[in-house]
Structures are given as structure tokens and as C-alpha cells.
Amino acid sequence: MSASAARRAAQQVLLRVFEEGAYADRALTGAAAALDRRDRALAQQLAYGTVQRVRALDHGIEALGGRSVTRLDPPVRAALRLAGYQLAYMDGIPARAAVHESVELVREAHLERAVGFANAVLRRLAGGLRALLEGLPEGTPAEAGLRHSYPDWVAETWWRDWGGAEALGLMRAQNEPPETVVRWNRRRPGRPGGTPDPDLPDALRVDRVEPAELESGLVWPQSRGSQLAGLAVASRPGERVLDLCAAPGGKATQLDGEVTAVEIHEGRARELEANVAVLGATNVRVVRADALQLPAELRGFDRALVDAPCSGLGVLAARPDLRWRARPLPELQLALVRAAAERLRPGGTLVYSVCTLNSDENEAVVSAAGLEVDDLGAEWPRFRHPRRPEFLLTLPHRHGTSGFFVARLRAP
Numbered sequence: 001m002s003a004s005a006a007r008r009a010a011q012q013v014l015l016r017v018f019e020e021g022a023y024a025d026r027a028l029t030g031a032a033a034a035l036d037r038r039d040r041a042l043a044q045q046l047a048y049g050t051v052q053r054v055r056a057l058d059h060g061i062e063a064l065g066g067r068s069v070t071r072l073d074p075p076v077r078a079a080l081r082l083a084g085y086q087l088a089y090m091d092g093i094p095a096r097a098a099v100h101e102s103v104e105l106v107r108e109a110h111l112e113r114a115v116g117f118a119n120a121v122l123r124r125l126a127g128g129l130r131a132l133l134e135g136l137p138e139g140t141p142a143e144a145g146l147r148h149s150y151p152d153w154v155a156e157t158w159w160r161d162w163g164g165a166e167a168l169g170l171m172r173a174q175n176e177p178p179e180t181v182v183r184w185n186r187r188r189p190g191r192p193g194g195t196p197d198p199d200l201p202d203a204l205r206v207d208r209v210e211p212a213e214l215e216s217g218l219v220w221p222q223s224r225g226s227q228l229a230g231l232a233v234a235s236r237p238g239e240r241v242l243d244l245c246a247a248p249g250g251k252a253t254q255l256d257g258e259v260t261a262v263e264i265h266e267g268r269a270r271e272l273e274a275n276v277a278v279l280g281a282t283n284v285r286v287v288r289a290d291a292l293q294l295p296a297e298l299r300g301f302d303r304a305l306v307d308a309p310c311s312g313l314g315v316l317a318a319r320p321d322l323r324w325r326a327r328p329l330p331e332l333q334l335a336l337v338r339a340a341a342e343r344l345r346p347g348g349t350l351v352y353s354v355c356t357l358n359s360d361e362n363e364a365v366v367s368a369a370g371l372e373v374d375d376l377g378a379e380w381p382r383f384r385h386p387r388r389p390e391f392l393l394t395l396p397h398r399h400g401t402s403g404f405f406v407a408r409l410r411a412p
Ligand SMILES: C[S@@+](CC[C@H](N)C(=O)[O-])C[C@H]1O[C@@H](n2cnc3c(N)ncnc32)[C@H](O)[C@@H]1O
Pocket: 244, 245, 246, 247, 248, 249, 250, 251, 252, 262, 263, 264, 265, 268, 289, 290, 291, 292, 307, 308, 309, 310
């Protein structure tokens, strides 16, 4: 195992994410391609953790280093952030190693003139960064946003919706690695390993996703919160079902009945088709179209699923860079719900789900749609929304899974 190779890959990810706007998971795939499994895991931990904690880390680097991080050369900035993450948040990594390796990263970038500066700052970080960050206050949204490294608007939104204690729980939980859960795809023969969940019949918690099971379509990586949203559709064989936001297909391939799976983006629609094939979901037909301008013949459905694009505030643990780019999308979500409702037969049902924890994109969208609401909380009391028991809400700090809001509505 070579921790140096893992650190080098992590630094590449930081440069791609912060200097070029790349997605962390894609950047990691490229940067860690040549690493073995253990090094790749370390590179991921270093890169993802640093991306998540960058706001707090920059605060500490500026306080102890005496220079604005925006004025540093990108490789120096990345090396300091990377070392800072190890020093402040990881146990079991000797400070000496974190400092030495980050100095080497600066040297390898041919920034000889910055080596002395980096060395001096890193020694100060080793001496005081952890204590400085642990001592930051967290009594207001602004303080908590800095300490736990979230944008102010996210801290303010959670404070407003949940109050300080719950908001802090959410912040802490989404700075930890997420659960690894797969959905057992019973369309394929075999029985995957893993720990079942009492309420979600196909959910299995695993240490890692087995590549062979993934390739054969026996499992699909899907958090318990996401599986719950698919289950809430409750479609049955023989019914006609419309999935308006379908790619990559986790939920579409979970559904019974004759499923029309709509996806707007060409590339994602192709990915959806490939996933449908691997999973053997012969009941799913993919349609590449804009859900807001559907072909006229797509109507009279028994059920619809609108698993809408959203700010993703419930999946920040799994997508480390998302907190820095997330935007609420309530107008698009409402338009999608209305488009789905128009395509239902009278009395048909519509599940609206989003992987976010923000009342503007959750209950406010449902209220604006003005449709009758089913009592999902009575069906799944464990996941009942704390303020609105007719809805479901999975919470990372309470249920240990991604945050999903789920509502089931009824066409007149
Ligand atoms: C949250 S993802 C859906 C995840 C999917 N339901 C699953 O379980 O795997 C939202 C998807 O909606 C698609 N989308 C966004 N706007 C759309 C539109 N107007 N019409 C159809 N699809 C759209 C996005 O490209 C994205 O693939």
C-alpha cells in the first residue's frame, strides 16, 4: 500500500474539483484509476473529506497561516487543505507524515519557491488546527455553517425548518461516510449477502458492493431512503405507471406494472436503457423526452412517480461537492408534479419524491399542487415526517440513510 500515491490522487481530485469545477466522484475515477482497492479507499476518504470540510479548513489555514487561501498557487492550496484535513479530522495518521507528504506534493508541482512557506504553514497547522476547529462555536447558523463546513444558506434553511439541535445533527451526520446499501434485484437468480432492513424488503446493508453482483444485475446500489420512495409508488402488475424523471433508473426498475420511464437527457436516457437491460426489467420502456412536453399519447396512467431534480440536501454525505453547488428548484418541481397529474386517470396516484431536506422543495411543493394527499405515515410509521405525519421523511442523523421526502397524491 502506498499512502503517497493515495495522497497524490486526492490532490488531483481537489485540483479538478476546486480549480475546474469537476464532480468529485468523476475526478476520483480518473485520478485513482491505477490504485489498488485500499489506496483507492484512502484517496476517496482524503479527497471527499477535504472537499466537504473545505470551508472550515480554509478558515483554519488563513487563521494560522496568515495568508488568504485565494492568493495561493492551486497546488499549494490543495496540499495545505489535504494536510489540514488529515491533521484536524483523521485519527491514526501521524502529523509528521501528513506534513512531509504535503510538502512533497508542493515540490512535485515544481513550486520550489513555495516549499518553505508550505513547510512553515503546515507546522503551524500541525500544532493548532485541530484545536482551533474544535473550538469554533456553533450556536447560530453562521457559526455552525463555518464550523461544520456548510454554505450559510444550508445552515439557515435547516435552522429555520428544524431548529438548532436537529440542524447540528444533520450537519454532523452528513460529514460522515454514508451507509452502503444495495437493493436485491429479484429478477436475477441468486441471493446477495448483507444485513436486511425490517421495513424495506429488498434493502441489504453491505460493507462493499460486490462487482460480480453488480455486473450480473443481482444488486443495485440504492440507499434505504431512495428504496422507500420507490416502494411508496406501490404499483402492481397490470397497472400502467409513468416515471417522469427516470435516469439512472434505480426506482423505475423497482416498479411493477408496465412502466414508461421518461428522461430528458440523451446520455442519461442511454445509461437508463443500459441499466434496465442489466437488471432485466423487461417491464420498463424508456422514452427520451421532456416531461413538461410529453407526447400526447402518454396519458391515462394508474400511477406516476416524480423523483424530481432537487438541491440534494439529503445526499450531501455521498456527494461531497454538492453542498457547494446545490440550488433549490421548487418551480421546476411543481411544474413536474402538475405535468404528471395531467397524465393520470381519475383517482390515479402520484408519488413526489426528492432527496432533499428543505421545506421549500418538500411540503411547499405538495401544498402548491393542491391535490388530495394519502396518509403515507400510517403505512410507514418509522419514517413519518416529524411535522407532517402524512408524508415520509428519512433523516440521515435519525435513520442513518440519505434524506428523502416522499408524498403520495391523488388525482381528482
Ligand atoms: C433525481 S434524478 C432521478 C433519479 C431516478 N429516479 C432514480 O431513482 O434512479 C432526476 C432526473 O430527472 C431528469 N430530468 C430533469 N428534468 C427533466 C425533465 N424536464 N423531463 C424529464 N427528465 C428530467 C434528470 O436528467 C435526472 O436524470
